[in-house]
Amino acid sequence: MEDPNVLDNTSKDVLAEVPAPAKSQPSAEELVAKAIAPVKREFLRPPPLRACDGNNNNKADDKASVQNDGASAPILKEKKSKRQQKRERRQEQKSALHICPEVAKSGKVSSCPYNEKCRFSHDLEAFKAQKPDDLEGMCPFLSSAGPCPYGLACRFAGTHKDDNVEVASGPIDRDKRSGEMNALKKDVQKLLWKNKMKFPKADAALKFLGLVGQGKKKKIEGNNDDDQIVVNGSGAVDGNGCCGATADSSNGVDCSTEFLEEDKLGEADVADELRPPKKTKCxxxxxxxxxxxxxxxxxxxxxxxxxxxxxxxxxxxxxxxxxxxCLKLHPREKKLIDFREKLYLAPLTTVGNLPYRRVCKFLGADVTCGEMAMCTNLLQGQASEWALLRRHSSEDFFGVQICGAYPDTVARTVELIDQHCTVDFIDVNMGCPIDIVVNKGAGSALLTKPMRMKSVIDASSRAVDTTLTIKVRTGYFEGKNRIDSLIQDIGNWGATAVTIHGRTRQQRYSKLADWEYIYKCARAAPSSLQVLGNGDVFSYLDWNNHKSDCPELSTCMIARGALIKPWIFTEIKEQRHWDITSGERLNILKDYVRFGLEHWGSDSKGVETTRHFLLEWLSYTCRYIPVGLLDVIPQRINWRPPSYFGRDDLETLMASDSAADWIRISEMLLGKVPSGFTFAPKHKSNAYDRAENG
Structure with missing residues (x-):
C-alpha cells in the first residue's frame, strides 16, 4: 500500500500551480493612518533594489551595472571640499574655455581693454576647438533688443543673428534686458568694503533707544574723524560707533544693551556717546x-x-x-501693505531663487519674497548675498528677508536696503532653525530673548518708512510656546505683520503644524497687526479650512507645498484639484530653465548653474503624487509615497527619488552633463532632527 503522505510528481505539479493565499492589502484608511499615501493598487510596484550597507558584493554589482550601462547617469558622489573647488576654479581660469567676456562678445581680441594683463584667455581658436556643442533650442536673449551679452560663449550661439556678433554701442545692461533690478552697484560695494557707508537714520534710531554699540573701541590712528572707531579683535571698522558688519561673527562683540545685560559681557572701559556725561566739575x-x-x-x-x-x-x-x-511714524502713516487674501510664496532657501519665483508668479502667486540673506554679509558687500535681493519686474508685490542677531546690524541693513533696493516690505527672520544661524544668536535664538527681539524690531522700524514684517516659530523648545504672550507687543514695537510657523525650533518638521495655536495668536493680536499662518498648506482645501476656522487670520504663507507642486496657487484660485499631466509639468520645468538661463547666463557656467538649481528643485517635486493615482484626495504633505508606476514613462521618471533620474530629466532640458559631474542635494529629504539640536 502506498504511503498517503508521499505525493507523486503529478500531484506536486498540480499543487504548485495553485496560487498561495494572498496577503490582505491594507485599506486606504489604514494607509492614511500610517501616513502612507494610498496609491491605487494597479499603479503600485515593488520598491527598487538598493545597495545594502553591509553587503559589499551588492555595492560592487550596482557600481558595475551603472558603469556598464551607457545610458545611466553618473552615480551620486560626495561633495568636494572648498579647497578642491578653489583649486579647480584656478585651473579653469587658465584654460582656453575661460574666454574673456569682451572677446567672446565681439569676436575680436582687440576689444579687451586689458590686453595682455587680462586674467582671461584670448585664444579664440582654442576656445572654439574645446567649446561643447550647442544646445537645442533658441538663445534666451534673442527676444530682447541688442546682441546676446555672451556672444561666442553662448551655448546657443548657432541661433544668433549675423548682427548679433557685433558689439552694440556702449555697455550692454543685461539686468535691464532681463527685467531684473536691485543689483549691487560698484560704488556702493566699495563703500561697504571699506566700511565707509553711513547710516544716519539707523544711528539716530539706535541713539534714541540707547542701543549704540558698547564693544571695546579705539580711535583710528591718523584719522581726524572723532566718530570713526575700530573694534578690537575682529578688525571691523565702523564709522558710527558700532561693530556693524561683524556683529554676528563668532568672535564679535555684541552691540545691544540687552546682550550685555543677559550675557554679562560688559566692559569697564566702554566708551559710549549716549551715556549721560559725567558730572561736570566747576x-x-x-x-x-x-x-x-x-x-x-x-x-x-x-x-x-x-x-x-x-x-x-x-x-x-x-x-x-x-x-x-527719527520720529517713529504711526503705522497708518507708513505705506499700507495689505496681505489679506493674497497668495504668499514663502522665502525658500536655495530653491526660492528668482527664476523659481517667476514660475510661481506665472502660476498665480500674489506675494513673493527673496531668499533669506544674512545681515553681516550684506553689510560687507558680498555680491553672492546681494544676489538674493534681486527682483524681477513681474514681481509686483515683492519683499526681501534678512536675518541678524543684534539691533544695530539689522537696523543698518534695513536702511541700506531701503536706500539701494526697490522693495515693498522687509521681513526679519526670527524663526530660522539652522544650527549655524542659531549659534550666532539669530533666527530662532531670538525667541529666547524677547527684549532683544523688541530692540531689533523697534530700531529697524524707526530706521525706515518701508513696511517691516517678521517671521517666527511658535517657540524654541517643544511644548513651550511663547508667541501668544508677545503678540500684543509685537505690533507696538513697529511690525506691520507677523508670520507664525506652527512648529517650534526643536520640532523642525517632525510634526504637523499647530494651527490651533496660530488661531489663538491671531485672535489675541491687535487690529493693527496682521497675522499670517504657515505650515502644511498643500491644497486649496487646507487654505479654505484655515481661513474659515479663523477669520482673524490675514492669509496663509505657502512654503514646502509650493516646492513640491508650484501649481498650488492655480488650484487655490480656481478651487480645484489639478490632475496635472507629466507633459504640463515638463513645460513648467522648461519655463524654469528659460528663466534660469536669463538670470544666470547662457554660457557654460550659466547652464551648469541652472542645472544645479533645477536638480535641487527636482529633489522636492519627486514627492508629488498625481491626483489620478490616489484613492484618497488631496495628498497630505506628511504622506510617504510608496514606489509606484506613473501613467506614462515620464511621470514614472518624475516620481523617482534617485538623483540619477533627476540628472536624466535635466539632460532632457539642458543637454548632457559634463564629464565627472556629481550632484548631492543640499537639503535632506527627511526633516527629522536629533533632540540635542533643539
Missing part, C-alpha cells in the same frame, strides 16, 4: 584743594545742582534733536 572745584567751610560747602552744593541741571537740559536737547531725526 572751575572752583578743579582748582581748589583747600578745606571748605560751611558757606563754601553750601555754595558747592548749589554749583553741583546747577551743573546737574544744565547737564540734564543738554541731554534733553540732544534727545529732542534725535527725535526730530
Amino acid at each position: 572751575s572752583i572745584d578743579e582748582t581748589s584743594l583747600m578745606p571748605l567751610d560751611n558757606d563754601q560747602i553750601h555754595h558747592e552744593k548749589d554749583m553741583d545742582k546747577s551743573c546737574k541741571q544744565s547737564d540734564s537740559e543738554t541731554i534733553i536737547e540732544n534727545i529732542a534733536e534725535d527725535n526730530d531725526k
